[in-house]
Amino acid sequence: MNIIEKTKEYVKNKLINEKTGHDWQHTLRVLENAKKIAIKEKEDIDFTVVQLGALFHDVADHKFGYSDVDRKNIVESFLLNTSLTKEQIEHVVYIANTTSFTKGIPLKTLESKIVQDADRLDALGAIGIARTFTFGGAFQREIYNPEEMNDTISHFYTKLLKLKNLMNTEEGRIEAEKRDKFMKDFLKQFYSEISTTT
Numbered sequence: 353m354n355i356i357e358k359t360k361e362y363v364k365n366k367l368i369n370e371k372t373g374h375d376w377q378h379t380l381r382v383l384e385n386a387k388k389i390a391i392k393e394k395e396d397i398d399f400t401v402v403q404l405g406a407l408f409h410d411v412a413d414h415k416f417g418y419s420d421v422d423r424k425n426i427v428e429s430f431l432l433n434t435s436l437t438k439e440q441i442e443h444v445v446y447i448a449n450t451t452s453f454t455k456g457i458p459l460k461t462l463e464s465k466i467v468q469d470a471d472r473l474d475a476l477g478a479i480g481i482a483r484t485f486t487f488g489g490a491f492q493r494e495i496y497n498p499e500e501m502n503d504t505i506s507h508f509y510t511k512l513l514k515l516k517n518l519m520n521t522e523e524g525r526i527e528a529e530k531r532d533k534f535m536k537d538f539l540k541q542f543y544s545e546i547s548t549t550t
């Protein structure tokens with residue numbers, strides 16, 4: 353088994369109990385998105401690092417109480433004694449520790465920018481909508497409540513609708529535009545259904 357296949361097995365097992373939209377299928381989609389973006393890039397890219405970064409990006413997430421050091425330890429101990437160089441391992445750790453939107457750190461390498469865009473694409477469009485309501489449900493949020501800002505619909509405004517302007521790559525931007533439009537159509541329909549005439 354090559355390192356990508358081995359990592360897939362490992363990460364799949366790590367995410368087995370994940371039910372908030374950051375599950376194994378999310379990771380697989382991010383991997384596929386990242387590969388699609390990477391092949392469109394003209395610059396030299398370390399394709400192995402892109403794939404491993406995508407696979408590790410939601411392992412030991414900070415949202416669930418893990419730290420950067422926890423993630424570093426997990427990634428390093430798994431990739432040690434493989435054919436990867438020390439620099440490649442550090443690069444994967446860097447991606448795992450910086451991809452998150454919440455942190456808002458400007459990224460330094462093209463590989464990390466690709467993984468971030470790949471992750472952001474999965475927060476958009478039909479799948480993005482599905483994940484958002486899954487997350488809202490898992491954290492006991494209301495679907496919609498105009499009297500407070502803690503409902504799931506608010507997340508579209510605090511995060512999702514901002515993402516298309518934050519994309520790093522041209523390929524990511526093109527796909528984000530389409531998915532953003534779909535979300536806006538969804539919101540339009542949503543409001544038309546809940547609006548009252550009285």
Ligand code: ADP
Nearest residue numbers: 373451452453454475480483484487488504507
């Ligand atoms: P990051 O990718 O930066 O770690 P998150 O993990 O917080 O960002 O977000 C990933 C996905 O989880 C979002 O795209 C969204 O679907 C869902 N999510 C995160 N926070 C919320 C929230 N407050 N309400 C609803 N969904 C959320």
Ligand code: NI
Nearest residue numbers: 374409410471
């Ligand atoms: Ni993710």
